[in-house]
Amino acid sequence: MIEVRALELEDVLEIVPRKFGDERGYFCETYHRARYASQGIAMEFVQDNQSYSAQKGVLRGLHYQLPPRAQDKLVRVLKGRIYDVAVDIRRASATFGRWVGLEISAAKGNQILVPKGFAHGFVTLEEHTIVSYKVSDYYSPEHDCGILYNDPEIGIDWPIMGLDLQLSKKDSEASPLRGSELF
Numbered sequence: 001m002i003e004v005r006a007l008e009l010e011d012v013l014e015i016v017p018r019k020f021g022d023e024r025g026y027f028c029e030t031y032h033r034a035r036y037a038s039q040g041i042a043m044e045f046v047q048d049n050q051s052y053s054a055q056k057g058v059l060r061g062l063h064y065q066l067p068p069r070a071q072d073k074l075v076r077v078l079k080g081r082i083y084d085v086a087v088d089i090r091r092a093s094a095t096f097g098r099w100v101g102l103e104i105s106a107a108k109g110n111q112i113l114v115p116k117g118f119a120h121g122f123v124t125l126e127e128h129t130i131v132s133y134k135v136s137d138y139y140s141p142e143h144d145c146g147i148l149y150n151d152p153e154i155g156i157d158w159p160i161m162g163l164d165l166q167l168s169k170k171d172s173e174a175s176p177l178r179g180s181e182l183f
């Protein structure tokens with residue numbers, strides 16, 4: 001009922017739940033606690049988030065919450081398309097500072113699991129994109145941190161050629177990886 005594959009950073013997963021299509025459209029179970037847990041996605045999600053971005057080129061991130069309020073994130077797109085990125089910010093990790101990216105869209109119906117210890121961000125690739133995601137701890141502004149999306153030390157290859165980027169003030173002024181409090 002769900003396909004799960006590890007991305008190049010193996011703790012980051014792509015999930016594709018099964019769609020049941022018919023002449024009306026489709027039905028899909030977009031989360032199933034027992035089935036997801038059987039595939040290693042066993043964290044308890046306590047909060048659902050949703051963001052709407054009017055334009056393509058809206059870039060949100062790179063964000064994370066520090067321990068003890070770190071969050072796992074299960075991200076999907078209700079409308080539109082994004083390029084989603086996870087960055088390993090665990091100092092002791094063999095892949096510290098490395099990133100992985102995945103296109104997620106309402107059409108594909110795919111999802112990404114970004115575990116604790118990773119910074120998360122995305123850029124919208126279509127207008128009127130709606131992103132919905134589950135998190136495994138509540139929002140805690142005191143633990144909320146950001147890393148500069150275009151930090152050359154991370155070197156994310158954002159597919160933003162020809163896009164007018166739109167960032168929040170917070171994101172445009174974020175620190176680079178080395179200047180940030182990490183895991």
Ligand SMILES: Cc1cn([C@H]2C[C@H](O)[C@@H](COP(=O)(O)OP(=O)(O)O[C@H]3O[C@H](C)C(=O)[C@H](O)[C@H]3O)O2)c(=O)[nH]c1=O
Binds near residue numbers: 060
């Ligand atoms: C994240 C969050 C935010 N807020 C409030 C705080 C701000 O007044 C307002 C906008 O927050 P922010 O600019 O952080 O929203 P995004 O830029 O979409 O950030 C999110 O998108 C990136 C890609 C992420 O991975 C994070 O989960 C999250 O930080 O919503 C809340 O009330 N609760 C929350 O859980």
